[in-house]
Amino acid sequence: MNFVTQAEVIEVIEHSKDIREYVLRLEKERKYNPGSFVQLTLDLVTASDIWPDSRTFSIASYEKGLMRFIxxxxGLYTSRIFNELNIGDRCTIKYPFGDLFNKKIENERHLFIAGGVGITPYFSLIKYFELKGLSKNIHLFYSVRFFDDLLHYESLKNTLGKNMEVFVTREKIDNCYNSRISIDDISRVADKETNIYICGSKTFNSDYKELLIKNGYTKIYMDEWE
Ligand SMILES: Cc1cc2nc3c(=O)[nH]c(=O)nc-3n(C[C@H](O)[C@H](O)[C@H](O)COP(=O)(O)OP(=O)(O)OC[C@H]3O[C@@H](n4cnc5c(N)ncnc54)[C@H](O)[C@@H]3O)c2cc1C
Incomplete structure (x- = not known):
């Protein structure tokens, strides 16, 4: 049974013209797996109401009482969120959804492949591994077009150190690859037992899934965003 709660916006961080981070304080909360996602509606409803128009967003945090969404x-609904959801406003979320990550395999090796705003589900996963003292089990490949597109770069670098590699495809930046993530990059850090997660645009997801399968990888996990 999914859980419904209202939440208040306590902070809005403008990462760019079209990307914002909303920090919500939950009225009630329940446990969820890192990597989960919610249904967010601008309407104020309860569990017994008919569920209104809503959209799906990954939980981009793993902390008590709060949830961050980037x-x-x-399109239509996300522009309504940008116009109508301000500090002090309330909305309703239903969660948890998704089975991107299974805690039973936390001691295995994990490679997170992110394209652009597809980094969002990994924020909760990276925090989870950090809290468990298991950050050494994870490796992040984070691909963006421009360096300024990176979200929470410093904090990711502090947590992951050499276990984060950044690919900036449209400009040359020191200490970043100026290329797409290739199969050579993947095989450098992942053997066939590594769990590999893919999150990005529809084509990013399907291209990497196909590439991984073609090269004999079988432990592939993803959320389809469209
Ligand atoms: C599991 C999951 C997790 C997700 N997590 C996140 C997240 O953390 N952050 C996030 O930003 N998004 C996330 N998404 C995606 C998010 O749910 C969608 O971006 C959102 O539903 C779009 O709703 P909308 O009404 O604004 O867009 P819509 O108006 O429904 O448009 C959807 C898409 O269609 C395109 N489109 C719209 N109209 C046209 C047209 N006339 N011609 C051509 N193309 C058109 C838009 O450009 C857009 O790409 C997630 C999705 C899933 C399934």
Missing amino acids: IKNV
């Missing part, structure tokens, strides 16, 4: 304004 939202890209791409």
Whole structure:
């Protein structure tokens, strides 16, 4: 049974013209797996109401009482969120959804592949591994077009150190690859037992899934965003 709670916006961080981070204080909360996602509606409803129009967003945090969502304004509902959801406003979320990550395999090796705003589910996973003292089990490949597109770069670097590699495809930046993530990059850090997660645009997801399968990888996990 999914859980419904109202939440208040306590902070809005403008990462760019079309990407914002909303920090919500939950009225009630329940446990969830890192990597989960929610249904967010601007309407104020309870569990017994008919569920209204809503959209899906990954939980981009793993902390008590709060949830962060990093939202890209791409269409009708996300532009309503940008226009209507301000500090002090309330909305309703239903969660948890998804089975991207299974805690039973936390001691195995994990490679997170992120394209652009597809980094969002990994924020909760990275925090989870950090809290468990298991950060050494994870490796992040984070691909963006421009360096300024990176979200929470410093904090990721502090947590992951050499276990984060950044690919900036449209400009040359020191200490970043100026290329797409290749199969050579993947095989350098992942053997066939590594759990590999893919999150990005529809084509990013399907291209990497196909590449991994073609090269004999079988432990592949992803959330389809469209
Ligand atoms: C599991 C999961 C997790 C997700 N997590 C996140 C997250 O953390 N952050 C995030 O930002 N998003 C996330 N998404 C995606 C998010 O749910 C969608 O971006 C959102 O639902 C879009 O709703 P919308 O009404 O604003 O867009 P819509 O208006 O429904 O448009 C959707 C897409 O269609 C395109 N489109 C719209 N109209 C047209 C048209 N006339 N012609 C051509 N193309 C058009 C838009 O550009 C957009 O890409 C997630 C999705 C899933 C399934």
